[in-house]
Structure formats: structure tokens, C-alpha cells
Amino acid sequence: MNIVFLDADTIGRDIDLEIFKKLGNITVYGFSTTEQMRGRVADADVIVLNKMQANAETLSDATHLKLICVTATGTNNLDKEYLAQRQIAWRNVAGYSTECVAQHTFALLFYLLEKLPYYDNYVKSEAYVNNTTFTHFTNVFHELNGMTWGIIGLGAIGKRVAQIASVFGCHIIYYSTTGQNNQPGYERVAFDTLLSQSDIISVHAPLTSQTEGLMNRAAFSQMKKGAIFLNLGRGPIVVEQDLADALNAGELAAAGLDVLCEEPMSAANPLLPIKDSGRLVITPHIAWAGVETRRRLMQTIWDQIHEFSLLS
Numbered sequence: 120m121n122i123v124f125l126d127a128d129t130i131g132r133d134i135d136l137e138i139f140k141k142l143g144n145i146t147v148y149g150f151s152t153t154e155q156m157r158g159r160v161a162d163a164d165v166i167v168l169n170k171m172q173a174n175a176e177t178l179s180d181a182t183h184l185k186l187i188c189v190t191a192t193g194t195n196n197l198d199k200e201y202l203a204q205r206q207i208a209w210r211n212v213a214g215y216s217t218e219c220v221a222q223h224t225f226a227l228l229f230y231l232l233e234k235l236p237y238y239d240n241y242v243k244s245e246a247y248v249n250n251t252t253f254t255h256f257t258n259v260f261h262e263l264n265g266m267t268w269g270i271i272g273l274g275a276i277g278k279r280v281a282q283i284a285s286v287f288g289c290h291i292i293y294y295s296t297t298g299q300n301n302q303p304g305y306e307r308v309a310f311d312t313l314l315s316q317s318d319i320i321s322v323h324a325p326l327t328s329q330t331e332g333l334m335n336r337a338a339f340s341q342m343k344k345g346a347i348f349l350n351l352g353r354g355p356i357v358v359e360q361d362l363a364d365a366l367n368a369g370e371l372a373a374a375g376l377d378v379l380c381e382e383p384m385s386a387a388n389p390l391l392p393i394k395d396s397g398r399l400v401i402t403p404h405i406a407w408a409g410v411e412t413r414r415r416l417m418q419t420i421w422d423q424i425h426e427f428s429l430l431s
Contacts, residue, residue, distance in 0.1 A: 120144070120428060121183070122165045125151045129169035130190055134413050142424050153177055160184065165424055174198035178205070186210070186427050188420045193325065210423045214275055215416045216407035221279040223406035224321055224351055227375030231347050232319075234258040236396035258397075264288030269317030271333070272324025272352055273302050280321060281305060292316065296329045314341040319349070326353035334358065339365035346371045351406050354380040363389040366398050373398050377406040 120143030124136065128149040139145045143164070151159060151171060160166050160181040169190045171177070175198065178184060187197065189211040197209055229235070237258045241247060247255065268289040270277045281291045292306045294313045301307060310333075313320065320342065324330045334350070335358040342348065348371055350357050359380055365371055379388065382404055393399045 120164045120424075121146070121162050122167065122424065123160055123163040124148060125156055125159065125166055125168045125171045127167075130413050130417060131408070131410075133410065134417055136417070138421055139424070142421070142428060165427075167420060168196075170196060172196050172198075173202065173209075175201050178207075185431065186424065188423055190416055190420060192216075195326075208427065210420075210427075212416055212419045212423075215419060216412050217275050217279050219409040219412040220276045220323070220351055220406045221283060222409075223377060223402070224280050224323075224349060225283065227349055227351075227377070227400060227402070228263075228319065228321075228347065230400055231373040231375055231397070232263065233260045234397060236400075262288075266290070266318040267292060267316050269293065269308075269313040269320045271313070271320065271322045271356075272296060272330075273300060273305060274323060276351070277321075277323035278302065278305075280323065284319075289319075296324050296327065296333070310338075311341060314338055315343070317346060318343060319347050321349040322352040322356055324352045324356060326355055330356045332356070332358050334362065336361040336364065339370055342371050344370060344372065348374045350374075350376045350378055352378065354378040354382065360389045363393060366393060373400075375399075376401045378404055 122139055122143050122145045124145065124147040126149070127136065127147050136145065136147060148159060153172065153176070156171055156177045157180055160178060162183060163181055164183050165186045165188065166184065167188045167190060173187055173196060184207050187202070187207060187209040189197065189209065192211055192213045194209065194211050199209070202209055238255070241255060264287060266289050268284045268291050270281055270291065270293040273281065273293040273295070277293065285291055292308045292313055293302065294310050295307060322334070333356050339361055362374060366374060379401070381388070384391065390399060390401065
């Protein structure tokens with residue numbers, strides 16, 4: 120069995136792929152263009168990809184192809200109708216990153232909530248050296264306990280965030296983007312209610328027709344001025360110009376993002392000029408990327424290929 124990794128750099132060069140040699144011959148490419156992909160899959164029985172498009176254009180020469188494994192949960196890069204016509208199976212991976220994304224959600228929150236950029240700079244600037252008091256009170260922050268945390272998308276990750284936030288004493292409310300997700304133990308509210316009542320709003324929803332552009336000018340204008348907004352779902356759920364305008368106008372306290380509309384970040388992104396880390400922190404899509412998470416992901420891919428080979 121010939122196994123071809125088309126964009127292995129998306130899972131990190133520190134992940135050892137030697138185990139896949141137990142399944143067959145492996146060829147590993149760190150990155151592939153669309154043109155390169157056509158030639159590289161010609162003799163493949165299995166291809167492993169993350170962002171590459173799998174469709175008639177890229178797979179027409181892959182006459183031996185039997186299985187595509189996506190090293191992610193989302194599968195919008197697969198032309199499933201074409202794959203069905205060709206009888207090419209596909210697999211994705213769900214649930215592997217729940218703990219890591221939840222952890223990163225709180226990393227972003229506490230960085231902003233406790234004004235850590237300000238206090239870190241205060242000490243490093245040596246303003247704290249030989250001060251007359253042992254505590255510096257200038258930049259006020261608040262306890263998380265008692266705050267209302269609104270969650271957009273109460274799936275596996277959203278529920279894990281809700282569980283942890285509850286331990287900190289938060290009141291949890293959530294908005295179902297499909298209108299069909301009812302989770303016992305949590306209060307489901309209308310979108311407008313979530314916006315107006317939440318001290319913290321975090322997004323953990325997939326990108327769909329219901330969520331694209333959901334967080335726009337109208338939404339930000341309904342949020343509390345002291346609220347913190349976090350997006351760990353998908354970039355296009357947020358209208359980035361509207362978020363930039365809301366931050367610059369002081370319509371919300373701060374925002375933390377791990378996803379953007381265009382990744383890597385475009386030089387034209389309207390959020391780029393905001394350099395105040397106390398108001399805005401952006402991480403480069405790393406919420407899922409703990410080393411244990413990536414190892415778990417690739418073990419699942421190995422298991423999928425192994426299981427498929429036994430059934431073929």
C-alpha cells in the first residue's frame with residue numbers, strides 16, 4: 120500500500136510518522152501545490168491531507184486511490200460527490216482536540232481578564248522596583264466567579280469550556296446556531312439575549328451558512344462594554360472590520376482570537392493595526408496544536424488506515 124502525505128507540515132515536523140511504515144510505503148511532502156498534488160497522488164492507494172483540495176481536478180490521475188484521510192474535523196475540502204462516484208472512501212478525525220482548545224480558551228481569557236500584558240510590562244519596565252507599596256492597583260480587573268459566560272456552539276468543545284467555567288463559578292448560557300441543540304443542565308437563550316447578558320462570549324461553532332458573519336457590527340453593538348469576546352471556532356464567523364471598529368470604539372473590553380478569515384494573516388487584515396495586547400490578542404491557529412493533541416490525531420489516522428486495510 121502506497122501512502123502519500125501531501126501537507127505534513129500542517130501537523131508539525133516534530134511528529135514522527137515512522138509508525139506508518141508498518142502499513143506500507145510512505146512518501147511525505149511538507150507542502151504541495153495543486154499542480155504538484157496531481158502528480159504526487161498518481162500511484163497512491165491512500166492520501167493523508169489537511170488543507171489540500173480533493174476533487175476531480177486534483178485526483179484525476181490517482182487511478183489506484185482507495186482512501187483519503189483528513190487530519191482535521193472539517194471536510195469542506197473534499198468533493199464528496201466526486202469521491203462517491205469514484206468509490207473513494209474518506210475519513211476525518213473528531214474529538215481529538217477538545218482538551219487543548221478548551222485550555223487555550225482559558226489562556227486567552229485570563230491573559231485579557233487579569234490585564235496580564237499591562238502588569239507584565241509594569242514589572243519589566245522596572246516601575247515596580249523600589250515602589251512604596253507591594254501591590255499595584257492601577258489597572259482594575261474582576262473575579263471570574265459570578266460572571267455570565269455565553270457560548271456560541273455548545274458541542275464537545277463548547278461543553279468542555281462550560282464545565283470548566285462552571286467550576287470557576289460562572290453562569291453558563293448558550294446559543295444554538297442550528298436551533299436544534301438542547302443540552303440538559305445549561306440555559307439555552309436567544310442570540311440577542313446571549314449578546315446583552317454575557318460578560319464573556321466564546322465561539323466554538325463550525326462555519327456554516329448560519330454562522331458565517333454572525334458576529335458583525337450589530338452583534339458587537341449589543342455586547343456589554345466590559346465584555347470579552349473569544350473566537351476559537353472559525354475565522355469567517357466574525358466580520359473582522361466590524362470587530363476592529365468595535366474595539367477601537369470601546370464597544371467591548373477586549374477580544375482574543377485563534378482563527379482568522381484568511382490564514383496565514385493577510386497584511387490587509389483590519390485587526391493588524393491594533394497593537395494593544397490588552398485589547399486584542401491573536402494566536403496563529405494554535406489552540407488545537409498541543410503536541411499530545413497532534414500525536415493523538417496521527418494515531419487516529421494510523422488506526423483508520425489500518426482498519427481500512429483489513430476490510431479491503
